Amino acid sequence: MITTITLNPMLDKTVHIDKLMRGSIHRATAMELVAGGKGINVARQLKLLGVQSVATGFLGGAVGSMVMDLLRQEGIENEFVQTDVPTREGVTYLESDSTSTAVFEPARQVPVAGVHELNKKFHALFPKSSWVVCSGSSPGSEADDLYYEAVLAAHQYGIMSVVDSYGEPFRLALKAVPSLVKPNKDEFERAFGTSLQNGDDFVKGLHHLLDLGIQYAIITDGPRPCYAAVRGHVWKITPPAIRTINPVGSGDAMVAGILYGFSQGWKFERCLTWGVAAGAANAQKWGVANSDVQEILALEYQIRAQRLH
Numbered sequence: 001m002i003t004t005i006t007l008n009p010m011l012d013k014t015v016h017i018d019k020l021m022r023g024s025i026h027r028a029t030a031m032e033l034v035a036g037g038k039g040i041n042v043a044r045q046l047k048l049l050g051v052q053s054v055a056t057g058f059l060g061g062a063v064g065s066m067v068m069d070l071l072r073q074e075g076i077e078n079e080f081v082q083t084d085v086p087t088r089e090g091v092t093y094l095e096s097d098s099t100s101t102a103v104f105e106p107a108r109q110v111p112v113a114g115v116h117e118l119n120k121k122f123h124a125l126f127p128k129s130s131w132v133v134c135s136g137s138s139p140g141s142e143a144d145d146l147y148y149e150a151v152l153a154a155h156q157y158g159i160m161s162v163v164d165s166y167g168e169p170f171r172l173a174l175k176a177v178p179s180l181v182k183p184n185k186d187e188f189e190r191a192f193g194t195s196l197q198n199g200d201d202f203v204k205g206l207h208h209l210l211d212l213g214i215q216y217a218i219i220t221d222g223p224r225p226c227y228a229a230v231r232g233h234v235w236k237i238t239p240p241a242i243r244t245i246n247p248v249g250s251g252d253a254m255v256a257g258i259l260y261g262f263s264q265g266w267k268f269e270r271c272l273t274w275g276v277a278a279g280a281a282n283a284q285k286w287g288v289a290n291s292d293v294q295e296i297l298a299l300e301y302q303i304r305a306q307r308l309h
């Protein structure tokens with residue numbers, strides 16, 4: 001089983017309108033609600049690939065209950081810590097020409113008791129897990145070290161860990177040495193105060209991550225080539241050319257795709273091409289992290305991993 005942790009989930013509302021006009025009242029033509037948050041996206045994609053997972057993190061208030069209902073409707077197994085602090089909501093206004101404009105509410109700090117409760121949950125879930133995936137932002141400073149704690153607990157139970165985050169939670173989690181990290185270019189540059197200008201810079205960046213003790217390092221860059229390394233091997237992988245509809249969550253789909261590969265016992269190189277295909281499959285449609293095996297396979301045929309070292 002794979003445990004995904006989402007510290008800062010969101011009720012994701014998409015409102016369809018003809019055209020957005022500032023200062024006007026709009027009549028929506030349709031509305032969709034989806035349980036959002038990066039670890040939840042990973043869990044959704046894993047479910048569609050037939051990999052068992054459980055999603056945890058914080059949910060609170062009436063919005064938190066709605067997120068839980070949506071998870072139940074999707075059949076995504078979950079064990080969230082419930083707090084009194086309302087889960088945030090995000091609204092995306094989608095115009096008929098596919099232009100989208102989003103407003104995300106600010107997250108609210110979770111209570112310290114909730115932080116302790118989630119930490120305890122790690123110790124209940126990890127003995128039953130093979131991987132733990134820590135994805136996305138933190139709702140506030142009280143929760144910033146929970147990915148660090150999760151990675152330490154993963155070591156304690158001898159399971160693998162992924163950290164796909166940014167800012168303080170990412171910086172702290174690196175100190176616990178996760179098994180796999182997958183920052184995008186921007187997240188890497190911010191975390192290490194450098195600029196990745198060319199392929200050599202990406203490779204140097206990967207070596208920096210390996211030198212921290214990380215086993216699998218990946219740096220992505222949307223539709224541009226991504227780079228990946230394990231000790232002794234570096235790959236450059238060019239994503240397939242697709243018609244981009246919505247790349248939000250492509251990183252999450254990629255993480256799920258890679259873990260699907262590991263669950264099949266594949267070598268890392270094949271996990272990577274599958275992950276890149278899953279990321280591209282996500283970008284070519286509106287829904288988030290909801291591609292099936294056939295859609296991913298159709299794109300994987302077009303991908304070759306180029307061995308650099």
Ligand SMILES: Nc1ncnc2c1ncn2[C@@H]1O[C@H](COP(=O)(O)OP(=O)(O)OP(=O)(O)O)[C@@H](O)[C@H]1O
Pocket residue numbers: 183184185220221222223225226239240241242244247248249250251252253254275276277278279280281283
């Ligand atoms: N427009 C695109 N065309 C083809 N492949 C894409 C596209 N966008 C993303 N991908 C694939 O998905 C992978 C991850 O995408 P990206 O670098 O955007 O991740 P991310 O910024 O972490 O995304 P998010 O945090 O929204 O999930 C890329 O390495 C690539 O393989």
Ligand SMILES: [Mg+2]
Pocket residue numbers: 164184251252
């Ligand atoms: Mg990402």
